[in-house]
Amino acid sequence: MKSPFRQLIVVIGLVAALFVAVAVVFVRDSLRARVTADLDAELKARAFALSRLVETRSPRLMPYIEQGLGTAPGGVFLQIFDADGNSIAYSSNLDAAIPLSDTVRRLAAERFEAVLEDSRSSSGEATRVATFARAEASPGKREVGFFAQAGIPLASRAQHSERITFALIGGGAALWCILLGIAWLFIRRWRASLRGMTKQIASLELASLHPNSLAFEVHDLDVAELASAIQRLLGRLADTHDAQQQFVAEASHELRTPLAILLGENDVALRRERTAAEYRETLQSNREEIARLSRIVDNLLTLARADAGEPGPLREPLNLHTLCGEVCDQLGPVAEGRRVALALESCPSDPVECVGDRLALHRAVFNIVENAISACPGGESVKVDVSCTGGIARVTVVDTGIGIAPEQMSRIFDRFYRTDAARARGSDGAGLGLAIVKSIVESHRGSVAVQSAPGCGSTFTISLPCMCAAGTVEGGCESAG
Ligand SMILES: Nc1ncnc2c1ncn2[C@@H]1O[C@H](COP(=O)(O)OP(=O)(O)OP(=O)(O)O)[C@@H](O)[C@H]1O
Ligand SMILES: [Mg+2]
Structure with missing residues (x-):
């Protein structure tokens, strides 16, 4: 199976590469624009300075002007043209004069400010030039005296730009490596944690499980x-x-x-x-x-x-009073045999309707009444009552038997749990009856509760959602009127 971590690294690498490439292109273009702007400004300044110097000195002093403005082979060159655009002088780093184009001459003469142009030298080399028209002082008119020009071969700018590009690519590659390295370190640590956990889980024994079975340091x-x-x-x-x-x-x-x-x-x-x-x-x-x-x-x-969880309880309409009557009829002989007075208190004319599994609920009530009879060894009484209040149907089984010790109350619904009194009596129950009651009642979205005191008997109450129309049906024939 392919490791998802390797794929993750590849994806992170590609995303980082894309990010770095976009950043490099953006920075390079910004720097190029900046360099071009700086260069243009410098050429304009030199053309202007040249026009000033020529005013006070003869063009024959060009070597001295060159020294003052600083020219160098392959670097900035200077040219002077007369008002008709004929070359008067040019700096020594040019083999021949680069002609002044008509367009530039016209624009410079119109504006009397530096005009920029990309042109070509006599050897075909691409250059960038700034041309400045110097006005001749004549009363009432403004005429061009001469043109001062400063230029530079674009090859030197291209070299500069290339150097910047190489530097940026190198920096970008280094950044990409650093990003990838950091991602790899994180993923390695993450992977090590998961591997450690997997190893421990694989070596766990079911019998020795406990809530702190996994013991290792996790940083992520x-x-x-x-x-x-x-x-x-x-x-x-x-x-x-x-x-x-x-x-x-x-x-x-x-x-x-x-x-x-x-x-x-x-x-x-x-x-x-x-x-x-x-x-x-x-x-x-x-x-x-x-x-x-x-x-x-x-x-x-x-x-x-x-x-x-299967099968879920049936959902058939049933009358709890009838159901409890059937249980009492069934257990009547048992109660009689033990001289226990078993009675159904509620009135048959007050049906308490609910929806559920009739057989299962019969079993639940049966278990509780059977327990109540068993808890009455001295011939006490067991009363069963059915009522409905506030949408809740209640089956209450009250006995006057031996009761349950408080410390055992919380455990009587556990599987196989029998009270000390039941063990002492030698009852043949297995301790499953109440666990079944709880399971049946809860599967019907109901609950079962118990109140008891040793020697005073117990009361078990099953509560279920009911369907009584009136909302309240009180137990007992007298109260029902
Ligand atoms: N009404 C009661 N009064 C006193 N003790 C009770 C009463 N109902 C249940 N108990 C005690 O609670 C314990 C659990 O009852 P449960 O019905 O689960 O088991 P069981 O009756 O012993 O066995 P089984 O019902 O499986 O045959 C039993 O020991 C039982 O004696
Ligand atoms: Mg029982």
Whole structure:
């Protein structure tokens, strides 16, 4: 696979090169314009100075004038023309006079100020000249006395410009290298951080995960944010892994006990010949253990499906009063067997409608009422009430049983958690019932709450979004009128 870093470097290199090229062209053109302007100004000044010097001295003094104005081979040259444009004198660095063009002569004579022109010497060399017309003092008129001209071969300016261009290209290349070097250093550091992180993540063991599993220094802000997001993810993964390990351990433990009992009873029964009644008794006992096993497996499956998030609850309209009535009818014989007074308080004429999965909600209410009956070993009472207030339907199960110790309240909805009292009673529950209740109710966008005090009984309340038209349906037949 191609490394994205290499491509990134290439892209940064190209962008930097483009940037540097544009900067070089811009600076070169600005400098050229500046040099040209300076040169033109200098030529004008020299042409003017020449016109002044010629006024006081004879053109034959040209060598001395040259010394004063400073001419050199290949550099600035000087020329003087008469009013008709004929050459009078020229500096020694010219082989022959460069003729004065008619256009320049006319313009200079009209304006009496320096006129600039690109022309060619007798040898065809390109030159830049400034021509200044010197007026002759005559009363009432302004006539041209002579033309003073200062010029320079453009080759020297081109050389100058070339030097500037080379210097700029060199500087631009150096700048490009520096930019690329800085980008490369940054990317290398960034890449090293990512590589370090990747290496550590690859070597992580699921069993040894914890929120600070990644331990290395990160200098880059983005990579640091990525590292901390991964740390958080690892923390969650570690929690999930621990919970899963615990779940598997507890599930195995819960399944092992009935299996061990089954095996033991079978072994005892097979040790010698038994009567038909003894075999029946063993089979009956085994059946109870198998029923318990099947209930645990069924509960585990329900929770596993809920964890996987599928299937979502059905959305069928249902009457909570009818649903609670069915649960009470179903558990009535159990309550009776334990001498517990089980009653549905709300009135059938006050339907509390909501939308949900009827079977699942039936299971949730069943689990809570079943727990309430189990919590009443001394023949206390269990009351079920259904109401709807402010758009919330409530199923309340109140028992006057053993209650729950405050320190155990927060854990009763955990999977496989059973209270000390339940363990002491030798209850055959697996501690999954309330976890299933919570999962079902939350999948219906509802909640389940508990209030309890040891020895004073408990109140479990399931709250669900309801569809009651009136907005308020109070529980109990008397209050319903
Ligand atoms: N109304 C109640 N009063 C007192 N303790 C309760 C009450 N309801 C639940 N508990 C206790 O809370 C714990 C968790 O209940 P849960 O229904 O999850 O498990 P279980 O009844 O032990 O087993 P399962 O429902 O899986 O057969 C149990 O130990 C149970 O005794
Ligand atoms: Mg239970």
